[in-house]
Amino acid sequence: MSTNTKVLVVEDYGPLAESLEYQLKRAGYEVYRASDGREGVDQAKLYLPDLVILDIDLPILGGVEVCKQLRSDPKTRETLILMLSAMGEESDQVVGFAVGADDYVVKPVESYKVLLQRIKALLRRRDPMPGDHESVTHQNVTVDRRRFVVTIDDSPLQLTKSEFRLLDTLIRQPGRAFGRSELVDAALGEDTVVLDRTIDVHVRALRRKMGSAADLIETVRGVGYRFKE
Incomplete structure (x- = not known):
């Protein structure tokens, strides 16, 4: 685990x-x-x-x-x-x-x-104290953990729980390359047994919903994904 x-x-x-x-x-x-x-x-x-x-x-x-x-x-x-x-x-x-x-x-x-x-x-x-950094904004994207809301240019997105957790993980460390297995744990839970490539499906769905901001999620070849700095 x-x-x-x-x-x-x-x-x-x-x-x-x-x-x-x-x-x-x-x-x-x-x-x-x-x-x-x-x-x-x-x-x-x-x-x-x-x-x-x-x-x-x-x-x-x-x-x-x-x-x-x-x-x-x-x-x-x-x-x-x-x-x-x-x-x-x-x-x-x-x-x-x-x-x-x-x-x-x-x-x-x-x-x-x-x-x-x-x-x-x-x-x-x-380790952050509980409740710290409940909301984070980078570029034109805001993720609010407390309200479970994501907005782009102040317009809300309708995301699944997995998509929300995936984006939340990426945006909190812009520029960091996350491996697929890490993102599976973050988006689906550590006890979920799936292929690492399953995360690619979630990323594609998330990018579609992000529209013009989709390019903020960058592919790192041979590794996984990162949020653009």
């Missing part, structure tokens, strides 16, 4: 990356991997993960520079970053926090149970 939470693991040591991916997936996270710093930056900007687990000693582009780049980009500025490093001196940790890390874990990872608890604690910091 998906938590709808994305984690990007940027780690060049294969066995550790595989172990992290396995443990995170077992915990219900959607996991992406990158094996060098440049790939890590690119994937972070594409997938806009909730959390990046970032090794410091990376090829091509080091972890400190990756962290700086993520913090300087508006798309990834608020992304949680957990640094993972064999360098455990206090000065190393100070540098990590200074460039924008939210947490710092020293290798080797001796307890995945503890690591997962630290990840949960980090993610709780970003």
